[in-house]
Every structure is written in structure tokens, then in C-alpha cells.
Amino acid sequence: MAAIKMKVSLTDRDPITVKVPPLALIDAEEQFATTFVKMFSDLSLGQLSWLAWKSMLLTGHDVKTFDLFKKDLAEIPELVSTEDEAPLLGA
Numbered sequence: 150m151a152a153i154k155m156k157v158s159l160t161d162r163d164p165i166t167v168k169v170p171p172l173a174l175i176d177a178e179e180q181f182a183t184t185f186v187k188m189f190s191d192l193s194l195g196q197l198s199w200l201a202w203k204s205m206l207l208t209g210h211d212v213k214t215f216d217l218f219k220k221d222l223a224e225i226p227e228l229v230s231t232e233d234e235a236p237l238l239g240a
């Protein structure tokens with residue numbers, strides 16, 4: 150599976166890059182009643198922001214409720230890495 154990371158910029162702290170853990174992806178599928186593949190082929194700003202919030206929450210960052218998190222966004226969260234960290238050689 151590809152490693153997915155997001156850059157998150159909030160008004161009250163420096164931008165960070167956060168790993169998107171598998172549980173965040175599973176929770177996103179349930180939250181938005183879609184599959185991982187469908188969600189990423191037509192990702193909305195709301196879904197992207199929710200995924201950033203959930204990823205920060207699950208990786209131990211101090212975050213507020215989602216509604217307060219949205220208000221604190223300095224920029225829309227950005228996917229920064231979707232490459233395999235250890236791709237198969239010769240594939």
C-alpha cells in the first residue's frame with residue numbers, strides 16, 4: 150500500500166506533515182459512505198480536511214473538534230506523498 154502523507158497548516162502553529170494511518174482511511178470510508186478508491190478519485194475539500202483532522206487525531210496531535218479544526222485551517226490540507234516507501238524492484 151502506498152504511504153500517504155498530508156501537509157496541514159493551521160493558524161496557530163507551524164505547518165506539519167502527518168502520516169495518514171490505515172484507521173483514518175477506514176474511518177473516512179465509513180464517514181463518507183464510499184470506498185477508498187472512489188473517494189480519492191473525486192476528493193472534495195471537506196473530505197480532504199476531515200482526513201487531515203482524523204489523521205492528526207489518530208497520530209497523537211493536539212486537535213480540536215472537526216468544526217473548530219476547519220476554522221483554524223490556514224490553507225487547505227495537501228496530499229504530499231502517495232509513493233510507496235519501498236516499491237518492488239523491477240516492477
